[in-house]
Amino acid sequence: MKKIILPSVFAAMVLCLCSLSSCVTKKKYNASQDWLGKLQKDSSMTHKQLDGCNEQVRTLTDQNGSLQKQISDVEGNLKDVSSKSSQAIAQSKMTIAEQAKRLKDLQDLIQSQKDVMNKLRKSIADALVNFKPDELSVNIKDGNVYVSLQEKLLFKSGSATVDPKGKEALGKLAQVLNNTPDINVDIEGHTDTVPIRKELFPDNWALSTARAVSIVRILTRDYGVDTHRITASGRGEFHPVANNDTPDGRAANRRTEIILSPNLTELYKLLQ
Numbered sequence: 001m002k003k004i005i006l007p008s009v010f011a012a013m014v015l016c017l018c019s020l021s022s023c024v025t026k027k028k029y030n031a032s033q034d035w036l037g038k039l040q041k042d043s044s045m046t047h048k049q050l051d052g053c054n055e056q057v058r059t060l061t062d063q064n065g066s067l068q069k070q071i072s073d074v075e076g077n078l079k080d081v082s083s084k085s086s087q088a089i090a091q092s093k094m095t096i097a098e099q100a101k102r103l104k105d106l107q108d109l110i111q112s113q114k115d116v117m118n119k120l121r122k123s124i125a126d127a128l129v130n131f132k133p134d135e136l137s138v139n140i141k142d143g144n145v146y147v148s149l150q151e152k153l154l155f156k157s158g159s160a161t162v163d164p165k166g167k168e169a170l171g172k173l174a175q176v177l178n179n180t181p182d183i184n185v186d187i188e189g190h191t192d193t194v195p196i197r198k199e200l201f202p203d204n205w206a207l208s209t210a211r212a213v214s215i216v217r218i219l220t221r222d223y224g225v226d227t228h229r230i231t232a233s234g235r236g237e238f239h240p241v242a243n244n245d246t247p248d249g250r251a252a253n254r255r256t257e258i259i260l261s262p263n264l265t266e267l268y269k270l271l272q
Helices: 007-127 164-178 204-222 247-253 265-271
Strands: 136-141 144-150 183-189 230-234 255-262
Touching: 007 136, 007 144, 007 164, 007 255, 144 164, 164 204, 183 204, 204 230, 204 255
Parallel strands: 183 230
Antiparallel strands: 136 144, 144 255, 183 255
16 A cells, blocks of 8 residues: 655655755855865965065075175185285295395405405515514404504604604505505504603603604605595504503504505495
8 A cells, every 4th residue: 555645744854855955065165164264374374474485585685695795895805915915925025035135245245355355464464574573463353454563663762753664664565555445544553551751742642643643654655555545543552452561561562553444335335
């Protein structure tokens, strides 16, 4: 026997089915809306993060440009410093070379003067070879040639007049001096400590000076030594070479020294 569904029941069933269908759709819709909202929120956050990253990129790009400029400036400065350093080194090398040349020139000049003075000492010693050692001596001291002439060769006691034998010695010395024009000549008179008892000379200063002047006159007037290169001075008793307490010491102190020195003009030029 067939079941008969009443219209009211059918209607209720249809209404129930429709309600069920409507319920499922609304639930899915709400879920979709939630998911869509979440996506939109995530998208917004992503855009914000992307904007932040872009801003960082721009900042880093600006910083990189600034660093590149700084690097370029530093490289330029280094090149400038390197160039100046190279120039300074080159100038320093030139200065060292110039100083080395100047030092060599100075050493050569000093050695040349030493050679001249040694040759001069030998020439004078050869010229005066016939005189006794207790009458005169020829030595080099402090780069100068010292010709020391004792009183007994040149003068009588208390006198400033040169004896003939002393004049002979001065003549031989003058020959060497005239052949060596670049040598300066200083004549120094010396005495012992015994006071002078001559009216002509009030003290030993006067005697020593008068003796030096007498020798200058003989060298220049009699033997033609250039007056511009010769000087006379008296040193009295104040520069002894021996003890004045003994006869031999006093005799050694009564002397006339002829000091021959090289012309130092070229040396001074190098030193300046």
